[in-house]
Amino acid sequence: MKQKLLKMVTATVLATAVVVPGAARPAxxxxxxxxxxxxxxxxQAYGYFNSSEEGGMTIEEATSRIIVEINNTRNTIIAHLDxxxxxxxxxxxxxxxxxxxDIEEFSLSLKQRWAQDVTACVTLINSLWGAVSTLSAKNQLGIALGTVGPIALVARAQARFSTVELKNLLVGAFERIQQRFTPYCQAVPNVTEVYWELNPDPSWVSAWYSCQPAPEPPHWAEGIGSYTVYEVGLWHWGTPVNYPNWPAVIDGSERVSAYSVAEAALTQLRG
Structure with a gap:
């Protein structure tokens, strides 16, 4: 099992039962x-760039494959950039x-100007991280780096510029994104306090198991990366003793935030 940050919080006992769907509910x-x-x-895009650096394909081949990937997801990506x-x-x-x-149609001098421009775009997006005040905005910026970053690296390679410093900047940015969106988890049983008095031994009860990025002002109520399931687990006096599906809930939280984009990028950039 992957090493994850998992901070367990002693559950607050609910006084009344609430009916919720049994399936996972991302928000x-x-x-x-x-x-x-x-x-x-x-x-895919960072992988193609890596392959061009390691001799697995030419930078032109990497460029062509990234263009195909962009064509497959352009509308989705542009909708996000909005x-x-x-x-x-x-x-x-x-x-x-x-x-x-159209980068293959550019002259070398135009490729060089264009590469400088797209590098500036990456640094702008990265610099905004400390300026925005909401977790939602940070999430949007993290996702955007997943799209513009590989374009900038390939553009610099096409322009015959160094890619080392930009690659290091992206690694640092994605590590910061991944750290901020690492899930914080808690569980709340669906029983009254009287239940523990009547059942002092460990028992199986239904509970809400949820993960989302660690709370900090002003992000308490934004719900970014929030993922919850309602399942049965083993509890003892308001504390979860055995709930084997925590990895799935953690993964669910990671998949619905910029964490998953950062993880995908770092898998290639560190490779």
């Missing part, structure tokens, strides 16, 4: 399908996403 500002699509794009924190970030990200398909 977040960005459509889960968008996050899945961008994470898959990041995994939610970026500033108009400048939205404009630069969408501009370079759309123009990337």
């Amino acid at each position: 977040q500002a960005t459509d889960p399908a968008t996050i899945v699509a961008v994470a898959q794009f990041a995994l 939610g970026l924190a500033t108009a400048e970030a939205r404009a630069c990200a969408e501009h370079h996403l759309l123009e990337f398909a």
